Amino acid sequence: MATSDLTYRQLLGRIADRLKAMAEPTRLQLLHELEGREVCVSELVERLGCSQANVSKHLGVLRAAGLVRCRRKGLNVYYTIEDQGVFEVCRLMCGCIERQASREVAEIGEAAGSLAARKGN
Amino acid sequence: MATSDLTYRQLLGRIADRLKAMAEPTRLQLLHELEGREVCVSELVERLGCSQANVSKHLGVLRAAGLVRCRRKGLNVYYTIEDQGVFEVCRLMCGCIERQASREVAEIGEAAGSLAARKGN
DNA sequence: TAACTGCATCACTGATAAGTTATACAGACG
DNA sequence: CGTCTGTATAACTTATCAGTGATGCAGTTA
Numbered sequence: 018m019a020t021s022d023l024t025y026r027q028l029l030g031r032i033a034d035r036l037k038a039m040a041e042p043t044r045l046q047l048l049h050e051l052e053g054r055e056v057c058v059s060e061l062v063e064r065l066g067c068s069q070a071n072v073s074k075h076l077g078v079l080r081a082a083g084l085v086r087c088r089r090k091g092l093n094v095y096y097t098i099e100d101q102g103v104f105e106v107c108r109l110m111c112g113c114i115e116r117q118a119s120r121e122v123a124e125i126g127e128a129a130g131s132l133a134a135r136k137g138n
Numbered sequence: 139m140a141t142s143d144l145t146y147r148q149l150l151g152r153i154a155d156r157l158k159a160m161a162e163p164t165r166l167q168l169l170h171e172l173e174g175r176e177v178c179v180s181e182l183v184e185r186l187g188c189s190q191a192n193v194s195k196h197l198g199v200l201r202a203a204g205l206v207r208c209r210r211k212g213l214n215v216y217y218t219i220e221d222q223g224v225f226e227v228c229r230l231m232c233g234c235i236e237r238q239a240s241r242e243v244a245e246i247g248e249a250a251g252s253l254a255a256r257k258g259n
Numbered sequence: 260t261a262a263c264t265g266c267a268t269c270a271c272t273g274a275t276a277a278g279t280t281a282t283a284c285a286g287a288c289g
Numbered sequence: 290c291g292t293c294t295g296t297a298t299a300a301c302t303t304a305t306c307a308g309t310g311a312t313g314c315a316g317t318t319a
Contacts, residue, residue, distance in 0.1 A: 029163040029170075032231045040157035041277085042150040049150075058296060071278060073297055078276095083238045092286055092295045102234045106227055110153045113223045117204045162307080179266060192308055194267055199306095213265050213316055 038082030039103060043067060044075050047096075048103055051085065057093035159203030160224060164188060165196050168217075169224055172206065178214035 039045060043065065050056055050064055058076065062069045076096060079085040086099045098104075160166060164186065171177055171185055183193045197217060200206040207220045219225075 026163065028232070028235075029166045031235050032228060033161050033163045033166055035231050035234060036157050036161035036227075040154050040161045042147065042154045043277090045150045045154055059294090068279070069296075070280080070298085074277080077297080083234075083241075089286085089296095092293095094296060100234045100237055102230050102237075106157075106230050107153060109223050109227050109230070110156050111149070113156060113204075113221045114149075114152050116221060116223075164307085180264090183266095189309065190266070191268085191310075195307080198267075210266095210316085215266060 035082055035084070038078055038084055039106065041075070041078075043071070044079055045107070047072070047075055047079065048084065048098065048107075051096055051098050052104060055095045055097045057090075057095045059093065061096070156203055156205070159199055159205055160227065162196070162199075164192070165200055166228065168193070168196055168200065169205065169219065169228075172217055172219050173225060176216045176218045178211075178216045180214065182217070 039048070046065060047061060050061060056064075058069070058072060061076070062072045065072060067075075076085065076087070080087060080096075084099055084103055085096050087094050087096045089095075160169070167186060168182060171182055177185075179190070179193060179197065182197070183190045186193060197206065197208070201208060201217075205220055205224055206217050208215050208217045210216075
């Protein structure tokens with residue numbers, strides 16, 4: 018389906034942008050740390066064990082993607098999740114991974130079975 | 139949450155890998171074309187209007203990520219969605235984007251309001 | 260067998276992105 | 290005011306990735 022085209026491509030682009038912002042382990046961990054509470058940058062740096070510049074840059078990416086929001090409070094800058102949907106995405110992905118693992122286990126089982134059968138010949 | 143660490147990081151890595159595989163407009167379109175039916179490469183090339191090599195490479199990425207599966211049938215290779223969860227992810231992302239757009243509209247409204255107020259001073 | 264079709268892969272290019280170090284900037288405090 | 294702390298940004302290096310053209314390979318057909 019070519020759909021309404023220009024808008025269709027734009028939508029795909031925006032979805033891709035969001036997914037790209039999430040598609041990085043450090044950023045996923047940042048999102049996870051922010052789940053349900055407001056955390057300042059220095060604490061995030063401490064928890065992740067990354068450089069401050071690195072954490073700041075990743076937070077910038079998340080912010081640009083609209084996944085996260087921040088506010089100053091004295092010297093610190095506190096970040097919060099902007100849209101809780103990200104966790105649902107993670108949950109779905111975990112489900113996908115589990116199902117994939119199950120399939121792999123099943124395939125290994127089949128392979129072992131056919132190997133045993135061949136051995137019998 | 140330092141969680142159980144090695145495994146935790148591995149899980150984040152696997153989630154990131156899957157998201158990364160999806161985080162590209164052309165690949166999202168490929169997934170969309172495959173929604174609910176089996177399609178061969180030449181047809182996908184035609185529908186997307188990309189080069190065959192490009193489509194093949196993107197399909198390879200999707201396949202490596204376990205999002206898609208293929209089987210030969212004569213000269214053609216037919217692809218299908220391996221895990222329907224991807225569409226749920228897209229649906230969620232669309233929801234996020236809509237909410238973000240709403241927020242932006244609201245912010246513009248506020249800005250316009252404060253502008254009008256300032257004009258009054 | 261040779262020629263053709265459909266697809267995958269290779270080698271390469273340009274663009275994008277992650278990580279690092281150094282630096283700039285904002286607010287608190289003396 | 291100067292200084293310190295917390296954060297963001299700049300400049301750079303290295304790595305990863307999308308796209309292209311050429312080539313290889315599998316399966317079909319003559």
